[in-house]
Amino acid sequence: AQSVAQxxxxxxxxxxxxxxxxxxxSVSGNPYLFWYVQYPNRGLQFLLKYITxxxxxxxxxxxxxxxxxxxxxxxxxxxxxLVSDSALYFCAVRGWGGGxxxxxxxxxxxxxxx
Amino acid sequence: xxxxxxxxxxxxxxxxxxxxxxxxxxxxxNSMYWYRQDPGMGLRLIYYxxxxxxxxxxEVPNGYNVxxxxxxxxxxxxxSAAPSQTSVYFCASSETDGTGELFFGEGSRxxxx
Numbered sequence: 001a002q003s004v005a006q007x008x009x010x011x012x013x014x015x016x017x018x019x020x021x022x023x024x025x026s027v028s029g030n031p032y033l034f035w036y037v038q039y040p041n042r043g044l045q046f047l048l049k050y051i052t053x054x055x056x057x058x059x060x061x062x063x064x065x066x067x068x069x070x071x072x073x074x075x076x077x078x079x080x081x082l083v084s085d086s087a088l089y090f091c092a093v094r095g096w097g098g099g100x101x102x103x104x105x106x107x108x109x110x111x112x113x114x
Numbered sequence: 115x116x117x118x119x120x121x122x123x124x125x126x127x128x129x130x131x132x133x134x135x136x137x138x139x140x141x142x143x144n145s146m147y148w149y150r151q152d153p154g155m156g157l158r159l160i161y162y163x164x165x166x167x168x169x170x171x172x173e174v175p176n177g178y179n180v181x182x183x184x185x186x187x188x189x190x191x192x193x194s195a196a197p198s199q200t201s202v203y204f205c206a207s208s209e210t211d212g213t214g215e216l217f218f219g220e221g222s223r224x225x226x227x
Contacts, residue, residue, distance in 0.1 A: 009154075032213055043118070043204055043218035044157075051213045090156060094212060101172065102216060104149075106156040 002027040002095045004105035012111045013081045021076040021108045023091030032094040033074040034102065035065055037087045044090060050074060061085070081112045116140055120205050120219035127195045127226045135190040135222050137205030143217070144210040146188035147172075148180060150201040151221075157204065163188055165210065195226045 003026045013019045025031055032051055036044040048059025055067045065076045074091060091105040118139045127133055139146065144165045149157040149172075159172030163182040177199060179191045188207075192199055202223050206216040 034215060036216075036218075041221075043220045044206075044216070045218070046215040049213070049215055101159060101162065102147075103159075104157040106154060 002031075002093050002103045004091050004093050004103055006089075006091055006105035006108045008108050009106075010109040010111065012113065015083050015112050015114050016080050019078050019081045019085070019110065019112070021089050021091075021110060023074045023076065023105060024072050025074060025091070025093040026072065027093050027095035029095055031074075033065075033067060034092040034094075035059065035063070035074075035076050036090045036092065036104075038090065038107075039087050047076070047089075081110075083112050083114060086110055086112045118205055118207055118217050118219035120203075120222050122222060123220065124223050125225070127192075127224065129196060129226060131195050132191065132193050133195065133224075134192075135203055135205070135224075136187070137189065137219060138187045139205075139207040139217070140186065141207060141217065142185070143207035144185070145208045146182065147206045147208075147216065148178075148188070148190045149204045149206065150174065151204060152201050160190065160203075192224075195224075197226045200224060200226045 005024045034049045035047040038044045050057045050067045058064045088107045092102045094102045121136045147162040148160040158174045161180040163169045166185045181189045205219040208214045208216045
């Protein structure tokens with residue numbers, strides 16, 4: 001069975017500082033990895049994905065994520081946080097051969113303060 | 115381009131009542147999904163439809179039924195609502211190949227008293 005762990009319920013960071021939201025996964029075969037963001041009372045929005053190729057993936061709004069196969073991690077990063085980045089972030093994984101079933105983590109609330 | 119549209123946005127039911135959540139997408143996607151979101155539990159897959167005419171159970175299918183009416187529409191039915199089904203429900207769609215991202219609706223907040 002595939003699974004995702006987001007070990008931090010909440011991450012606090014000052015505006016202008018770098019941010020990291022952690023994600024580790026467990027899946028059979030090669031993983032397809034995704035990050036989504038959810039603003040209050042809205043649906044989830046796609047940020048970025050790793051399918052194959054370069055381990056550093058760049059996505060929307062200046063976010064990037066690094067795929068680390070040996071550590072089974074896919075941490076979300078941004079060099080300089082904005083107050084508007086405050087939201088709920090979800091990591092998700094789909095295993096090869098797992099069809100279209102995407103498994104989500106429990107989410108990490110990011111709070112960026114002035 | 116509306117994307118994924120869900121109705122209703124809010125609903126309050128009494129225990130034992132039935133209702134149907136409607137979902138439609140205009141992106142010509144083959145696959146559609148129903149998730150529920152509960153605090154501290156992330157999103158859990160209820161049912162999905164890989165293509166028109168097929169449906170499969172997800173992680174938490176008990177108490178729900180689905181219908182893939184056509185390529186655009188995928189409905190979720192609660193036959194006899196229970197308080198444990200109080201949740202926010204999200205419909206999503208994607209391309210079939212497994213590498214495509216999901217596009218989500220705005221959600222339907224359901225309260226069962």
